[in-house]
Amino acid sequence: MSLRDVSPIFVCILFFGHLSFGQIDSTLLKRRPVDTLQQTLNMDAPYNRPFLDVGKLPVSLGGYMEVNWQRLGTDGVSEGHQFQARRLTLFVASTISRRLKFLTEVEFEEGGREIAIEFASLDLEFHPLLNLRGGIILNPIGAFNQNHDGPKWEFTDRPISATQLLPATWSTPGFGLYGKYHSEAWMFGYEAYVTGGFDDSIIDNPENRTFLPASKENAERFEEGNTLFTGKIALRNNAIGEVGLSYMGGTYNTFEADGIVLDEKRRLNVFAIDFNTTLPRLNTFITGEWTFIDVDVPDTFTQQFGDKQHGGFMDIVQPILKKKIFGWEKAVVNLALRLEYVDWNVGSFDETGGNIAQDIWNIMPAISFRPTPQTVIRLNYRHSEERDLLGNPPAVTGGFIFGLSTYF
Amino acid sequence: MKKELASFLCLVLGIFTLLVSCDHLEPQGPEEDQLLDGPLEGLTNAQSKQFLDGDIAFNDEVFTSDSGLGPIFVATSCASCHIGDGKGHPFTTLTRFGQSEPGANAFLNQGGPQLQNRAIPGFEPENIPPGATFSNFTPPAITGLGFLELVSDEDILAMADPDDEDNDGISGVPNWIDPPSFVTLFPNAIAQDGKYIHRFGKKAAAYNLLHQTINAYNQDIGITSIQNPIDVFSGQEIEPEVDQNTVNDVVFYLQTLKAPIQRDQNDDEVVQGQDLFGQINCTACHKPTLRTGFSPVQVLSEVNFHPYTDLLLHDMGPDLDDGYTEGSAETSEWRTPPLWGLGLSPNSQGGQFFLMHDGRARSIEEAILMHGGEAANSRQQYENLSETEKEALIRFLKSL
Numbered sequence: 001m002s003l004r005d006v007s008p009i010f011v012c013i014l015f016f017g018h019l020s021f022g023q024i025d026s027t028l029l030k031r032r033p034v035d036t037l038q039q040t041l042n043m044d045a046p047y048n049r050p051f052l053d054v055g056k057l058p059v060s061l062g063g064y065m066e067v068n069w070q071r072l073g074t075d076g077v078s079e080g081h082q083f084q085a086r087r088l089t090l091f092v093a094s095t096i097s098r099r100l101k102f103l104t105e106v107e108f109e110e111g112g113r114e115i116a117i118e119f120a121s122l123d124l125e126f127h128p129l130l131n132l133r134g135g136i137i138l139n140p141i142g143a144f145n146q147n148h149d150g151p152k153w154e155f156t157d158r159p160i161s162a163t164q165l166l167p168a169t170w171s172t173p174g175f176g177l178y179g180k181y182h183s184e185a186w187m188f189g190y191e192a193y194v195t196g197g198f199d200d201s202i203i204d205n206p207e208n209r210t211f212l213p214a215s216k217e218n219a220e221r222f223e224e225g226n227t228l229f230t231g232k233i234a235l236r237n238n239a240i241g242e243v244g245l246s247y248m249g250g251t252y253n254t255f256e257a258d259g260i261v262l263d264e265k266r267r268l269n270v271f272a273i274d275f276n277t278t279l280p281r282l283n284t285f286i287t288g289e290w291t292f293i294d295v296d297v298p299d300t301f302t303q304q305f306g307d308k309q310h311g312g313f314m315d316i317v318q319p320i321l322k323k324k325i326f327g328w329e330k331a332v333v334n335l336a337l338r339l340e341y342v343d344w345n346v347g348s349f350d351e352t353g354g355n356i357a358q359d360i361w362n363i364m365p366a367i368s369f370r371p372t373p374q375t376v377i378r379l380n381y382r383h384s385e386e387r388d389l390l391g392n393p394p395a396v397t398g399g400f401i402f403g404l405s406t407y408f
Numbered sequence: 409m410k411k412e413l414a415s416f417l418c419l420v421l422g423i424f425t426l427l428v429s430c431d432h433l434e435p436q437g438p439e440e441d442q443l444l445d446g447p448l449e450g451l452t453n454a455q456s457k458q459f460l461d462g463d464i465a466f467n468d469e470v471f472t473s474d475s476g477l478g479p480i481f482v483a484t485s486c487a488s489c490h491i492g493d494g495k496g497h498p499f500t501t502l503t504r505f506g507q508s509e510p511g512a513n514a515f516l517n518q519g520g521p522q523l524q525n526r527a528i529p530g531f532e533p534e535n536i537p538p539g540a541t542f543s544n545f546t547p548p549a550i551t552g553l554g555f556l557e558l559v560s561d562e563d564i565l566a567m568a569d570p571d572d573e574d575n576d577g578i579s580g581v582p583n584w585i586d587p588p589s590f591v592t593l594f595p596n597a598i599a600q601d602g603k604y605i606h607r608f609g610k611k612a613a614a615y616n617l618l619h620q621t622i623n624a625y626n627q628d629i630g631i632t633s634i635q636n637p638i639d640v641f642s643g644q645e646i647e648p649e650v651d652q653n654t655v656n657d658v659v660f661y662l663q664t665l666k667a668p669i670q671r672d673q674n675d676d677e678v679v680q681g682q683d684l685f686g687q688i689n690c691t692a693c694h695k696p697t698l699r700t701g702f703s704p705v706q707v708l709s710e711v712n713f714h715p716y717t718d719l720l721l722h723d724m725g726p727d728l729d730d731g732y733t734e735g736s737a738e739t740s741e742w743r744t745p746p747l748w749g750l751g752l753s754p755n756s757q758g759g760q761f762f763l764m765h766d767g768r769a770r771s772i773e774e775a776i777l778m779h780g781g782e783a784a785n786s787r788q789q790y791e792n793l794s795e796t797e798k799e800a801l802i803r804f805l806k807s808l
Contacts, residue, residue, distance in 0.1 A: 078431065208484055301526060302483070349498070381433075390756070392758055
């Protein structure tokens, strides 16, 4: 039975279970808010979510949803009004014992057309600096992959570098260690996992470019495939902010089958740096990440598929109003700006020495309203310019996107 | 609370205004005359649907190893070579080899006539065999091809002057080739020794757009079809990798792409340049106006159009003789390339010009100065023009 087959059953159990408890006594449902006092790193994002505790059951429930309206056009051709149910995600967390936790996250995208277990891991704590994690893991490359919940962001779209360069949300089965250490204002964390990896599709796909997200389509990665190492270290100072350095790499191609050598082993290496900080007094929140990708593409393949890529984003969020609005006690209005750039093919043509373009930049101003920290209503304007391989006049896309996203 | 309500109403009003004005807030596209892609005006709804299907197959479909790419190939999609339906870039230049004189290609059993210089992982691409001559072909613009396909053989022959009877130094001959069996001959097709006039390609070696499309799928992307089921790597017949409906849609797309629209045609300098173009006899080969025959696509049928070609082969002199040829053409003979859309070439060539058959000319003037053979006299007359006149002539060519 495939994941797609069992997922509806799983959802029904969750929902009907949830409702049946609710009908008995709604006071049994208790909101466990996000812990904003405890020091956290980006790596804590999967557990740092608002869960709903059900009576004395050792199981917590949660989730979030995102829905958008958008009206975008490219070079004078409008997509018209589009209403999008981007995703519905359900979390289930369980504290099996004080130092043994389980968390899973199931995501339904595009009205249920895509269903994926994004995260399902068992965490065993031996020491704060030594925890074992096994299961389907969100690879800690950059910051967004682990910290991708829609309600946390002031923008309706995920960063281009997180979806079109890196495959957010990129999760693979495997094992690894993680740990944290903090002292006064400082906090240090690390993660290191060995998991399933990428496949040939990253350089053999209908996107016509080196495209790591192509491997997301390969469900066999949950059963077999190449090995991928992902590691990250992060350092946080309460007054300065957090910086993370991460690496993900391994062989990606089918170099042998049934013991028969088909090709040489080809590697992929991904480096990322991420940061976030909140400026004192202004309370301006700044976050971003930048990724560098190096792929061993055969010299005899087409340069359409680049061997080097890079890109990233920076978000600036400025709260401009923090007060009781329409009866919401601590409502916040933010102005925000996202700047992002991705180059899918860094290099020059063998034939001419000219630059290979195949890049995009995007600027996205936004205004958001948060009646509560868990819910955001946001209005974005997108302006992006994407160039083809040759650097011809760019395709210009622009338009408004309105959406809401909330934890529940 | 009243203040909040007013704010809320303002917000709702703002959003409503936004919805109403969305059209104006989206980026506007380039003017129609700045684009090479787009359908002919006046297609029926059914024809527009087929055009769209062909557009998707041509511009969006990327072949992978799963869908039949290669295993040796030049490009992964049609649009890789013909971005925006315009001229291509040296990145996707084709190399043809093995035929050094009119007749047959002696290297067909060694990978000829086209070099597949790329391969999917695990395979090795081809190399040019020792002793084979070769030529590089930059992908041409593909707009307006439907008009060119409909020029009658009779009209093409009327422009030919193989023995230079008018004594202007310019001959012009068709490329007579035995067409492949899957080709349906044009109505009133004219034969010579059992061979027919071919018209597409740098050497005019493709009979019609179906022939061109089948060749391109097979030789450029390594995709077999019903018409050509031979795999370029193994040389064996395999199952078709593109279905016939898609082939038909792509051919229809090529047939119904609009013709490039001239810009600034009333500008004084452009008009002067157009006059000079005729005066120095460029129009002997780059015929400004041709006429289509009958077509079931009404907007293509029996109309005049302005491609600046005669679809004939001309001897371009020793500097443009690569020692490679196709069909009955001599190695120094090249089909007159249509000049329409020339000014928009940089928009599909990465902001630069790569002109002549292999992209060796980096500007229009360089291209003119590379003309030899039958065009030597016109080139000399161009060189004799004043700088102002040269600028006007080039301005005219850029307006096309």
